[in-house]
Amino acid sequence: MSKISIPVSTPFLTDEAKTLVMQCLDSGWISSQGAFVEAFEGAFARHIGAKYAISVTSGTAALHLALLAAGVGAGDEVIVPDLTFAATANAVLLCGAKPVLCAVSEKQWTIDIDDLTAVVSDKTKAIIPVHLYGNPADMDKILRFAERYKLCVIEDCAESLGATLNDKHMGTFGDMGCYSFFANKLLSTGEGGMVTTNDGPLAQRLRILRDHGMNPEKRYWHEVAGLNYRMTNIQAAIGVSQLKVFDEFYATRQQQEAQYYARLSEHKSIIFKETLHGAQPVNWLMSIIVDSDNKAISNLSLQEALRENGIDSRPFFYPLHIQPPYRDDRDILQRTTSLANRGLSLPTYVGLTEQQIDFICDVIAQHLSQ
Numbered sequence: 463m464s465k466i467s468i469p470v471s472t473p474f475l476t477d478e479a480k481t482l483v484m485q486c487l488d489s490g491w492i493s494s495q496g497a498f499v500e501a502f503e504g505a506f507a508r509h510i511g512a513k514y515a516i517s518v519t520s521g522t523a524a525l526h527l528a529l530l531a532a533g534v535g536a537g538d539e540v541i542v543p544d545l546t547f548a549a550t551a552n553a554v555l556l557c558g559a560k561p562v563l564c565a566v567s568e569k570q571w572t573i574d575i576d577d578l579t580a581v582v583s584d585k586t587k588a589i590i591p592v593h594l595y596g597n598p599a600d601m602d603k604i605l606r607f608a609e610r611y612k613l614c615v616i617e618d619c620a621e622s623l624g625a626t627l628n629d630k631h632m633g634t635f636g637d638m639g640c641y642s643f644f645a646n647k648l649l650s651t652g653e654g655g656m657v658t659t660n661d662g663p664l665a666q667r668l669r670i671l672r673d674h675g676m677n678p679e680k681r682y683w684h685e686v687a688g689l690n691y692r693m694t695n696i697q698a699a700i701g702v703s704q705l706k707v708f709d710e711f712y713a714t715r716q717q718q719e720a721q722y723y724a725r726l727s728e729h730k731s732i733i734f735k736e737t738l739h740g741a742q743p744v745n746w747l748m749s750i751i752v753d754s755d756n757k758a759i760s761n762l763s764l765q766e767a768l769r770e771n772g773i774d775s776r777p778f779f780y781p782l783h784i785q786p787p788y789r790d791d792r793d794i795l796q797r798t799t800s801l802a803n804r805g806l807s808l809p810t811y812v813g814l815t816e817q818q819i820d821f822i823c824d825v826i827a828q829h830l831s832q
């Protein structure tokens with residue numbers, strides 16, 4: 463096996479990131495007390511078109527905090543898609559509530575609207591649509607459903623920063639939007655996250671819960687038990703630098719997707735996701751379904767062929783319903799298994815060159831023609 467020379471993802475840090483981080487170190491402002499935290503939150507809120515942005519330590523922290531702020535607790539149920547990174551469901555379990563798995567659309571890979579009525583109950587308190595692999599979920603229908611059943615809507619935007627639906631950023635449709643700034647995400651602060659909302663009292667609750675549950679007017683006085691989910695000034699400094707180049711990075715990723723499409727769409731056995739009318743997805747990871755008549759060709763055989771050429775790739779997430787903490791044997795969820803068993807994500811990052819994408823597509827073409 464040869465060495466990996468093209469990773470699936472790698473962060474791109476600008477020179478300004480170094481300058482701003484050095485400012486933190488030189489000035490001693492290295493905790494969450496520091497000017498970059500508010501600057502990053504303000505710039506992020508403006509970028510998304512949300513009134514408030516509350517920075518946190520990770521995407522998981524963002525989801526956990528959002529659920530706590532929504533009042534989700536023991537005995538409650540929260541609808542999550544069967545195909546997502548497990549943090550979406552873990553955050554629900556962390557609240558003492560139960561994640562209830564909803565089927566995903568075979569074409570869009572996001573929550574299947576038609577399955578929602580099958581999973582809702584009088585215990586359902588919230589729903590977390592995930593804009594998986596940058597593809598906007600059907601927010602119009604989800605909001606209508608949520609209104610009917612009085613559910614809080616928390617959008618998991620960890621993979622969809624920059625994606626829009628009818629020219630509105632994902633994360634601004636529901637009550638709250640949650641973002642991750644892990645190293646492989648669309649904007650990175652190393653580790654980090656954000657919750658956005660347009661609701662003032664909710665924003666206040668999020669800030670209090672993030673800061674130990676402490677009363678902002680009365681230090682060391684706690685009306686509620688909270689957490690320390692505060693982002694550091696150093697992370698926020700990187701965030702400020704990343705946001706400045708975000709639009710440029712977004713465009714680069716879209717170009718990469720166009721190049722992949724142009725090369726890969728000639729293969730009958732490669733299927734792409736479909737997008738909603740009015741949706742402008744973001745190319746977080748170029749993701750494909752490998753569906754060949756040749757039994758020797760699968761997502762895993764392709765992963766192996768790529769690896770032999772020094773190219774890393776990632777199979778889709780395992781369906782949640784087959785994993786121990788979230789097990790569910792509803793028949794319809796087997797659709798996720800079939801999807802996940804064929805999915806593969808290809809290298810996508812700022813710094814990946816046209817020549818490298820061509821090389822990746824050459825390797826794929828060669829493998830498929832066997």
Ligand SMILES: *Cc1c(COP(=O)(O)O)cnc(C)c1O
Nearest residue numbers: 520521522547549550620642644
């Ligand atoms: C990455 C990710 C998260 C978790 O974010 P962390 O910052 O790693 O905690 C949550 N949901 C989805 C869909 C993700 O891709």
